[in-house]
Amino acid sequence: MSDDTIYCYHCQRRHPKEEMRKLETKTGTRWRCIASINAAKQSREAREAYGRQMTEANKAEAQSKARIILHAGR
Numbered sequence: 001m002s003d004d005t006i007y008c009y010h011c012q013r014r015h016p017k018e019e020m021r022k023l024e025t026k027t028g029t030r031w032r033c034i035a036s037i038n039a040a041k042q043s044r045e046a047r048e049a050y051g052r053q054m055t056e057a058n059k060a061e062a063q064s065k066a067r068i069i070l071h072a073g074r
């Protein structure tokens with residue numbers, strides 16, 4: 001058995017050692033591959049970017065509605 005792979009708890013399979021990162025958790029040391037870490041990071045950033053976009057869109061919509069109401073009141 002080769003020692004060049006480490007079990008990835010995220011993918012539940014082994015990856016080459018150089019693709020792995022050691023993570024300290026409450027339950028002990030775990031190994032997770034860089035690819036899965038990056039994928040999780042990217043999807044979180046994408047979600048956050050989407051959330052910001054929606055917030056901006058909602059703000060713009062609220063402002064344009066507020067303007068319409070102001071005009072209607074005059």
Ligand SMILES: [Zn+2]
Pocket residue numbers: 008009010011012015032033036
């Ligand atoms: Zn993995």
